[in-house]
Amino acid sequence: MKEQSPAIDDFATWVPVLRLLRAAGAKRDAAPPARVSGRIGRHSWSLALQPRRPSQGRAARTAVQDVADAAQRVQSALAAAGVDDIAFTAQIAPAGKTTLRLLGPSPAAEPGLGNPHPGALILVEGAVPEPWRRLPEPVPGAVPAATADPELLARTLRERLPDAIGATEEEIAAAEARLGRTLPDELKALYRVTRARWEDLGDDPEAAQRECTAVGCELFALDDLYVADASSRHCRWGFAATAAVVTPPDAAVQGLVGSPGWIVFGDNGGGDRLAVDLTPGPRGHTGQVIMLDHEQNIGAELLADSLTDLVMHRSAEERDDRRGDQPPAVAWVNIAQLKSIEAAAHPGLEVLRIGVWEGAPLSLAPVIALPRLRTLTAYPGTLADPLEIAELTGLEFLELGPEEWRVLLDAGAVPRSLSAAAITVHGDQEPLPVVGLANELLALWDRPRIVQTVVEGDLGPMA
Structure with a gap:
């Protein structure tokens, strides 16, 4: 008789992964963690299971195999459910009682990269970025x-x-x-x-x-x-x-x-x-x-x-493909490149990326009237006034930190020209508030939300 595939919403499917995460956290912090999270796809996983010092020999191989076996159980459940990828977060009490939340998937949210937070949110079904529309x-x-x-x-x-x-x-x-x-x-x-x-x-x-x-x-x-x-x-x-x-x-x-x-x-x-x-x-x-x-x-x-x-094995005629003095269509403002928004502003600017910044927060006033600006990404805390974004009427993609998105949402100022959006998250931030924020954005466009499935269980005490 063929063995039945594990179910993705069955707590037993997740027990091996959760126990490994709890044990790894206890080794790092000398106490069991209250929260663990991660992401598992059909062919990959992102789990906080890397030891501080790399092990060697048989012990290392055994540890790697334990992770692979634990992830494989979830991957089998994903395949059986027809799901490519799922994020999760779990609250674990000291005695082992656990509340597991499965996050997603949603056809309107790309998976995050290496973390449990959502990736880009597709606000307009079937939309593709401007370079992918260019003939x-x-x-x-x-x-x-x-x-x-x-x-x-x-x-x-x-x-x-x-x-x-x-x-x-x-x-x-x-x-x-x-x-x-x-x-x-x-x-x-x-x-x-x-x-x-x-x-x-x-x-x-x-x-x-x-x-x-x-x-x-x-x-x-x-x-x-x-x-x-x-x-x-x-x-x-x-x-x-x-x-x-x-x-x-x-x-x-x-x-x-x-x-x-x-x-x-x-x-x-x-x-x-x-x-x-x-x-x-x-x-x-x-x-x-x-x-x-x-x-x-x-x-x-x-x-x-x-x-x-x-x-005939003849090389192409050499050409000097020069851009001349034309300023770049993509500009970076950060501690290592351009030092102001004014330096990035010109009529042909399409993409403005604001990265790590040590000075005073920046104003977007120099780029508000630019006719081709379609993408803005801003590292959390770099904008003097997030509400200036409402004046960028040609944006199709916007990436901001949670606090900046909160300002726009509370003011009803999220640009309606957007086709996609993303929430920048740094560090080990709790996924649930980020997912909640993402669902608020998806709701503005009446797009499918990121579903949360709650699964209760008990891991038992630490071995």
Whole structure:
């Protein structure tokens, strides 16, 4: 008989985790903690279980396994409930009586990073940050590079891959229909030589490596081509809203998140994707080869002026992509960078980030009339008057500390232009007030609240 999965709201599911947290807190503080909290997802967890001094040997391995086993029980319950992630906080009496509160999930709240507090609150269903809405600018003069030569490309690949099976015209037409766009001539020439299917490689263990060497990348099968538009590059709201699309006038590649003209055809072996670019920058070429770094949320790097150049192992023409004297669209005001709001203010400013600050609290007056300001993040305690935010009528994302949000909520001054918001929390702050604040914000937009589920139980006395 198959063992039944533990339930997420069954106290027994949480007992191993709670006992480990209670014991770890007692080791740190010489007394059992009154409160413990954390976050567990299907494939990860964030729990205050790190010892002050790293253990070694078998004891360390046993401790790690104990945590993994405890978390796994909760993860199994999450999977059974169809839930990706859950935060929790628990009050534990000295004798072991415990009140556990499960926080969430909510489709309108992203999980927090490494803590039990909520991440960004999505106030408008389906909303994405401005950089993810940005489409490529037209470049009427863009043409293929002089080095683009489909015949040379095909001839070279046939010499390198004499046994390859090429795609038929019907297969190429099917790929174009699936993608909703015509493939450039060089890309069609490549796939007419090899359609790059694993089943075509037979039993030759070196065939894939030969193909990779011949083309200059790990080539995707024709059936696996995809368009790297903005939706293909997922990013959390809090990060995405603080980015900006910038394309200098001498750029070969537009500084986009994604483009309907970026057709991904391969990988460099390290997770970075290669694409032909049909929407190049002002100094680029139609059909140039670009790389989308998997560690970057925005922009792409020019690899070759043409697909022929990539196959022939010719580097891209060097360009000096300079921004000139244009002030940045994203500005940081803190103890290490800009020293005033005035220094950050200019008509093109899109994102203002106020970080750790040692001087007097700052006024937002210098940026109130800026036409493009859409994101403001402010470290707790850095604003002289949070109510000045009400005059920033173009904000789509706002991140503040709990006290600043309290001021705006009490005054009915939360900007209605917002699509998303976040509450900055530092240190070991009790999650429940933060969740309550988040639910007040969600209520203003009639969005699903973060549900609190109370589970009572008894851990028994400390061993």
